[in-house]
Amino acid sequence: xxxxALLARLRDELGKDAVLTDADVTASYSRDxxxxxxxxxxxxxxxxxxxxxxxxxxxxxxxxxxxxVPRGAGSGLSGAANAIDGCVVLxxxxxxxxxxxxxxxxxxxxxxxVVNLDLRDAVEKHGLFYPPDPSSYDxxxxxxxxxxxAGGLCCVKYGVTTDSVLGLEVVLADGSxxxxxxxxxxxxAGYDLARLFIGSEGTLGVITQATVALRPLPQAPATLVAxxxxxEAAGEAVARVVRExxxxxxxxxxxxxxxxxxxAYLKTDIGAGSGCQALxxxxxxxxxxxxxxxxxxxxxxxxxxxxDMTYATxxxxxxxxxxxxxxxxxxxxxxxxxxxxxxxxxxxTRIAELIAGCHRISEEVGLRIAVVGHAGDGNMHPTIVYxxxxxxxxxxxxxxxxxxxEVGMTLGGTVTGEHGIGKIxxxxxxxxxxxxGMRVHRQIKAALDPDNxxxxxxxxxxx
Amino acid sequence: xxxxALLARLRDELGKDAVLTDADVTASYSRDxxxxxxxxxxxxxxxxxxxxxxxxxxxxxxxxxxxxVPRGAGSGLSGAANAIDGCVVLxxxxxxxxxxxxxxxxxxxxxxxVVNLDLRDAVEKHGLFYPPDPSSYDxxxxxxxxxxxAGGLCCVKYGVTTDSVLGLEVVLADGSxxxxxxxxxxxxAGYDLARLFIGSEGTLGVITQATVALRPLPQAPATLVAxxxxxEAAGEAVARVVRExxxxxxxxxxxxxxxxxxxAYLKTDIGAGSGCQALxxxxxxxxxxxxxxxxxxxxxxxxxxxxDMTYATxxxxxxxxxxxxxxxxxxxxxxxxxxxxxxxxxxxTRIAELIAGCHRISEEVGLRIAVVGHAGDGNMHPTIVYxxxxxxxxxxxxxxxxxxxEVGMTLGGTVTGEHGIGKIxxxxxxxxxxxxGMRVHRQIKAALDPDNxxxxxxxxxxx
Numbered sequence: 001x002x003x004x005a006l007l008a009r010l011r012d013e014l015g016k017d018a019v020l021t022d023a024d025v026t027a028s029y030s031r032d033x034x035x036x037x038x039x040x041x042x043x044x045x046x047x048x049x050x051x052x053x054x055x056x057x058x059x060x061x062x063x064x065x066x067x068x069v070p071r072g073a074g075s076g077l078s079g080a081a082n083a084i085d086g087c088v089v090l091x092x093x094x095x096x097x098x099x100x101x102x103x104x105x106x107x108x109x110x111x112x113x114v115v116n117l118d119l120r121d122a123v124e125k126h127g128l129f130y131p132p133d134p135s136s137y138d139x140x141x142x143x144x145x146x147x148x149x150a151g152g153l154c155c156v157k158y159g160v161t162t163d164s165v166l167g168l169e170v171v172l173a174d175g176s177x178x179x180x181x182x183x184x185x186x187x188x189a190g191y192d193l194a195r196l197f198i199g200s201e202g203t204l205g206v207i208t209q210a211t212v213a214l215r216p217l218p219q220a221p222a223t224l225v226a227x228x229x230x231x232e233a234a235g236e237a238v239a240r241v242v243r244e245x246x247x248x249x250x251x252x253x254x255x256x257x258x259x260x261x262x263x264a265y266l267k268t269d270i271g272a273g274s275g276c277q278a279l280x281x282x283x284x285x286x287x288x289x290x291x292x293x294x295x296x297x298x299x300x301x302x303x304x305x306x307x308d309m310t311y312a313t314x315x316x317x318x319x320x321x322x323x324x325x326x327x328x329x330x331x332x333x334x335x336x337x338x339x340x341x342x343x344x345x346x347x348x349t350r351i352a353e354l355i356a357g358c359h360r361i362s363e364e365v366g367l368r369i370a371v372v373g374h375a376g377d378g379n380m381h382p383t384i385v386y387x388x389x390x391x392x393x394x395x396x397x398x399x400x401x402x403x404x405x406e407v408g409m410t411l412g413g414t415v416t417g418e419h420g421i422g423k424i425x426x427x428x429x430x431x432x433x434x435x436x437g438m439r440v441h442r443q444i445k446a447a448l449d450p451d452n453x454x455x456x457x458x459x460x461x462x463x
Numbered sequence: 464x465x466x467x468a469l470l471a472r473l474r475d476e477l478g479k480d481a482v483l484t485d486a487d488v489t490a491s492y493s494r495d496x497x498x499x500x501x502x503x504x505x506x507x508x509x510x511x512x513x514x515x516x517x518x519x520x521x522x523x524x525x526x527x528x529x530x531x532v533p534r535g536a537g538s539g540l541s542g543a544a545n546a547i548d549g550c551v552v553l554x555x556x557x558x559x560x561x562x563x564x565x566x567x568x569x570x571x572x573x574x575x576x577v578v579n580l581d582l583r584d585a586v587e588k589h590g591l592f593y594p595p596d597p598s599s600y601d602x603x604x605x606x607x608x609x610x611x612x613a614g615g616l617c618c619v620k621y622g623v624t625t626d627s628v629l630g631l632e633v634v635l636a637d638g639s640x641x642x643x644x645x646x647x648x649x650x651x652a653g654y655d656l657a658r659l660f661i662g663s664e665g666t667l668g669v670i671t672q673a674t675v676a677l678r679p680l681p682q683a684p685a686t687l688v689a690x691x692x693x694x695e696a697a698g699e700a701v702a703r704v705v706r707e708x709x710x711x712x713x714x715x716x717x718x719x720x721x722x723x724x725x726x727a728y729l730k731t732d733i734g735a736g737s738g739c740q741a742l743x744x745x746x747x748x749x750x751x752x753x754x755x756x757x758x759x760x761x762x763x764x765x766x767x768x769x770x771d772m773t774y775a776t777x778x779x780x781x782x783x784x785x786x787x788x789x790x791x792x793x794x795x796x797x798x799x800x801x802x803x804x805x806x807x808x809x810x811x812t813r814i815a816e817l818i819a820g821c822h823r824i825s826e827e828v829g830l831r832i833a834v835v836g837h838a839g840d841g842n843m844h845p846t847i848v849y850x851x852x853x854x855x856x857x858x859x860x861x862x863x864x865x866x867x868x869e870v871g872m873t874l875g876g877t878v879t880g881e882h883g884i885g886k887i888x889x890x891x892x893x894x895x896x897x898x899x900g901m902r903v904h905r906q907i908k909a910a911l912d913p914d915n916x917x918x919x920x921x922x923x924x925x926x
Contacts, residue, residue: 104702104705104706104810104811105705105811105812127708148651149655151649156648160649162655163626172899176899176902177899178899178900180896182808182877183810183875184809184841184842184876184877184880185618185808185811185840186614186618186623186808186837186840186841186842186877186880186881187877187879187880188611188612188879188881188882188883188884189878189879189884189891189895190884190892190900190922191659191907192625192658192662193900193903193904195625195659196659198655199651199654199655200654204654216708239567242567242569243567245590245679245680246679247678247679289752290753345647345648345649346647347567347647348568349567376648377647377648377649378648378649379649412646413647414645414649414650414651414652415652416652417647417651418651419651420651421651421652425652428652429652432652432653433643434642436635436639436640436642437641437642437643437656440635440656440911441656443910443911444907444910446910447909448903448907
């Protein structure tokens with residue numbers, strides 16, 4: 001089938017408005033938020049309105065031999081949803097129905113185009129909670145969250161996306177529809193296929209529906225902020241929190257560069273002036289007296305580890321204001337240039353060493369690197385500031401990006417805690433999982449997508 | 464390679480004592496605890512002492528074309544570890560080292576032959592908790608728990624085995640060693656292979672090591688027992704507990720037949736005499752005042768739903784005594800005959816309907832059926848009492864076993880919540896997951912084990 005014939009068939013089957021080919025328009029669907037990743041020019045962007053439209057698209061592209069790159073909102077940070085030349089970008093944003101909320105069984109059934117925040121809001125009305133909360137929760141979609149197994153700030157207590165999924169509906173490479181998983185809390189009938197597709201970055205199929213488990217809505221969080229004279233002291237506090245068996249509902253860390261950026265952006269004093277080298281932000285959502293006790297223990301650990309400034313509040317609005325300092329870091333860094341954020345997860349005992357490594361790399365490459373991260377699970381996001389119009393500076397940024405991964409691996413960590421491999425860490429995947437792991441990946445890919453239809457440029461090169 | 468040559472090679476590579484061929488001895492390794500499942504006569508039982516021994520066994524059997532059935536302690540309830548004629552039973556019980564406990568990062572590294580209780584005890588010394596607790600926890604092994612994705616009584620709060628695993632080491636069909644997963648809390652580098660092997664019932668590889676996540680040790684549980692005049696009332700109480708957002712650390716249900724059996728066995732009164740038709744046993748491990756408050760809310764829900772007997776205690780020994788009634792049910796049923804326990808998981812709103820269905824089936828087949836189960840996650844174990852020496856009665860027992868699954872599926876449930884498909888529910892797997900699901904299973908099996916070396920009689924027939 002020629003490209004023209006493919007487009008004609010897609011327009012015929014899905015409707016004219018569902019197939020976009022204007023180059024200016026398709027370009028806006030050609031990449032996510034990761035500047036380092038390459039992006040090609042799609043043949044077309046297809047926006048099916050239902051699962052039948054997804055199946056029709058998959059069947060037509062399979063016949064035409066045109067690869068498919070599935071995507072959601074494009075909030076990704078690894079280029080996994082970036083177009084390759086001549087592909088069909090399959091945007092799932094119009095499959096955006098919350099099909100069902102079943103409060104009696106604490107579950108919801110959702111389409112992939114539903115925005116994370118919309119799901120959160122919909123279930124909150126029933127006193128329920130959908131935990132996964134990537135930083136982009138107000139615009140990223142559930143489909144993207146599933147495909148990257150997205151994390152967020154809640155993971156320290158509630159896990160990542162895969163921990164909230166009961167079942168999936170997936171369109172396979174031949175257009176058939178796989179229903180896998182269940183609506184019950186437990187179930188071991190057959191292989192755990194749902195979790196194979198989750199985090200597979202659109203390389204094995206197109207997720208068209210998910211059944212997700214919900215939790216009781218936790219209490220409004222109480223918040224503690226603690227400033228430290230060194231990152232080592234803050235890292236020791238994190239290690240102590242883990243060792244003493246505490247499970248805060250949020251525990252974030254900011255280094256001095258992040259603190260200064262936030263101060264400049266928010267035009268407020270959060271400690272940089274008084275020599276604060278690291279901030280820990282902790283929350284407890286256990287409610288009332290229990291939360292106050294948890295925060296008191298956290299506060300004492302921080303003080304014991306050398307914190308010279310602590311402040312706790314159970315006022316929700318004040319807590320949100322304190323968290324603002326953390327939430328604005330990336331935006332604040334734009335005061336200095338363009339940001340490039342990395343993603344590495346290390347054992348929780350090694351956080352201070354990772355930050356020290358980032359500061360060393362910052363000096364070596366002569367670029368500002370701000371370290372923020374989910375301290376409670378060791379998932380750090382060192383963020384490099386650079387000028388993308390300078391090829392030389394871009395090269396230094398890229399080098400820093402890789403050097404950070406090297407440090408993370410040396411510390412016993414992984415090269416991606418939550419953003420994924422995508423189009424930027426394929427060499428690193430091979431280094432992390434080794435030749436046997438790569439072979440198994442290729443075997444599974446070949447078994448489920450023998451013609452390499454789905455997202456062929458992402459995660460790894462098929463064998 | 465002839466069978467004799469295979470045995471000679473195995474003896475040469477693993478040592479004489481590691482290869483058992485005496486028929487009386489091998490017979491004792493030929494089945495698990497599920498009486499319905501067929502079991503063949505193994506060529507040999509091989510007991511490697513280390514991962515190299517597992518690799519040598521796999522390579523030798525692959526060359527000889529002799530299938531391998533991996534097994535742990537044999538506590539399984541689906542025949543998944545049952546021998547097939549002429550196979551090598553690969554018993555992992557000598558790989559029984561707790562390789563590492565890392566309290567600072569709340570993880571442990573264990574070999575598959577470690578007994579669940581030994582791991583629990585080893586980490587408890589560090590104030591840590593390995594949650595998965597199948598009923599056979601004092602003799603089942605971690606390898607079996609992983610291969611069946613075992614559940615237990617803790618699941619309502621802490622999930623099943625897969626929820627506690629960070630990484631695996633697996634010997635593949637060509638003898639190579641796959642290391643997958645990580646030591647960090649989060650990680651999305653590549654496909655979630657660990658969770659593909661977990662619950663695959665030994666059909667994809669031999670698990671030789673696992674890195675498991677540990678939790679802080681919870682408080683000693685407080686216990687509530689509530690008697691109900693009908694199973695409907697007890698089922699409504701469970702539904703209310705879910706709907707109102709409570710998460711007890713244990714919530715078990717017993718029907719009248721179970722209660723009577725326990726009473727007869729324990730020689731004590733737990734309510735049957737006063738017309739109690741169902742018991743709920745609940746625990747909270749939140750500690751102190753919080754636990755007392757949780758139990759008070761649970762108690763009020765039970766009373767509101769018609770409970771005519773409630774009793775709460777925060778005394779650990781007394782709580783354990785109350786739980787005894789639940790724990791002894793299977794043993795107690797042996798007063799009446801041999802038991803055959805089923806495993807079905809339904810939405811938590813449908814528990815009373817499942818129990819009613821079991822009672823109807825009991826009358827139809829003329830056999831005693833006692834229903835006990837993990838009410839908090841809808842995972843019920845209706846247990847049929849019969850005389851296995853009577854072929855006619857065995858046939859009725861088998862019919863009841865299937866009819867219970869039919870009822871479970873009709874209620875929106877799954878045919879196995881935690882025991883697995885094994886050699887007894889293969890037709891049911893096909894019914895539950897359908898032809899597309901079966902095809903994907905066969906594609907994955909063919910990709911990873913093309914010669915059908917591993918446990919070929921279990922879960923499904925390869926394509």
